[in-house]
Amino acid sequence: MKDDDALKDNPHVSRQALEAIHSQLFGWALTRCGFDRAAAEDLMQEAYVAVLSGAARFDNKSSLKTFLFGVVHNLARSRFRQIALRMRLVTTYAAGAEEDAPHEVKADEMEIRQVWKAVESLPARQRDVTELVFCRDMTIEEAAAVMGVTVGTGRVHYDRAKKALAGKLGALRETD
Amino acid sequence: MNDNELKQQLQNSLQSMQGNDLPGFDAAWANAEKRHLASRSRYQRFAGFAAAAAVAAIAFMMWPLNGNNVTDIYLTEEDLMSSTQWMAPSDSLLPEHQFDIYGELPLLIETNDLDEGPLL
Numbered sequence: 001m002k003d004d005d006a007l008k009d010n011p012h013v014s015r016q017a018l019e020a021i022h023s024q025l026f027g028w029a030l031t032r033c034g035f036d037r038a039a040a041e042d043l044m045q046e047a048y049v050a051v052l053s054g055a056a057r058f059d060n061k062s063s064l065k066t067f068l069f070g071v072v073h074n075l076a077r078s079r080f081r082q083i084a085l086r087m088r089l090v091t092t093y094a095a096g097a098e099e100d101a102p103h104e105v106k107a108d109e110m111e112i113r114q115v116w117k118a119v120e121s122l123p124a125r126q127r128d129v130t131e132l133v134f135c136r137d138m139t140i141e142e143a144a145a146v147m148g149v150t151v152g153t154g155r156v157h158y159d160r161a162k163k164a165l166a167g168k169l170g171a172l173r174e175t176d
Numbered sequence: 177m178n179d180n181e182l183k184q185q186l187q188n189s190l191q192s193m194q195g196n197d198l199p200g201f202d203a204a205w206a207n208a209e210k211r212h213l214a215s216r217s218r219y220q221r222f223a224g225f226a227a228a229a230a231v232a233a234i235a236f237m238m239w240p241l242n243g244n245n246v247t248d249i250y251l252t253e254e255d256l257m258s259s260t261q262w263m264a265p266s267d268s269l270l271p272e273h274q275f276d277i278y279g280e281l282p283l284l285i286e287t288n289d290l291d292e293g294p295l296l
Contacts, residue, residue, distance in 0.1 A: 015205065018201070018205070019201045019205075022201040022204070023198050026198050026199065026204075027190070027194050027198070030194050031190075031194075035193055035194065037199075041199055041204065044204050044208075045204060045207050045208045045211060048204065048205060048208030048209075049208050049211050049212045049215070052208060052209065052212045053212055053215070053216075109192055112188055112189050112192045113189060113192055113193060115185055115186065115188075115189035116186075116189040116190060116192070116193050119186065119189070130186065131186075131190070134182065134183045134186045134187065135183075135186055135187050135190045162179075162182070165182065166182075169182075169185070
């Protein structure tokens with residue numbers, strides 16, 4: 001891919017191509033930051049700066065989407081590791097408070113959100129592969145590339161995640 | 177539950193969690209470009225400062241040589257007029273020991289003595 005509006009330090013990336021996957025990428029950044037919008041916007045800008053400066057260089061070996069998801073994933077892991085840990089602690093301890101205020105969210109929406117809570121309760125890699133394959137329309141191979149693991153490892157996480165999710169969602173239905 | 181049902185359920189759930197009002201690309205891109213330009217100019221300023229500091233350090237180190245040694249030692253008229261000998265400034269850089277290329281170098285090359293190190 002080499003467009004007219006290709007970036008100077010990243011000739012295989014164009015502004016147009018980035019714009020086309022912006023919303024998906026933001027969604028991915030949002031889940032990386034525990035749905036903190038400000039942090040996700042900051043993470044997105046960091047990713048774009050890395051692409052603009054050529055610090056993250058796309059060489060056409062994978063799809064642009066896989067590459068950018070990997071960039072966001074790595075940035076989130078390195079720069080927001082501590083923040084994410086703190087946020088996870090906060091959400092863990094704030095979970096009780098959230099449940100105390102069910103009137104703010106509609107009952108059916110609450111039920112839908114419970115599904116994502118089940119995803120969030122999975123181990124990190126299972127959670128990532130679930131999101132990438134089921135919600136971001138990636139293959140297991142692409143998801144493995146984003147996560148920086150081998151395809152075999154990706155498959156194992158995918159299988160385990162599916163089994164665990166089936167159990168958790170089954171339990172959710174029974175309680176309803 | 178099959179894969180399609182699970183996929184639909186997860187996509188609905190994620191959509192509900194992340195909301196619909198995603199920030200526009202143009203604003204994010206403009207901010208990224210601003211940050212990129214700012215970091216580049218910061219880097220250029222730092223590089224300029226480092227280069228200036230290096231030039232200043234070299235000039236400072238060379239200043240005593242130009243000021244004292246060269247002028248005072250070699251260009252004094254009295255010294256030149258009171259002696260019949262003169263040595264070029266660059267002669268001081270020559271090695272004191274001069275090799276006899278016929279006498280010494282063949283010995284060095286032909287030696288098998290390991291104490292001298294792995295020369296050959």
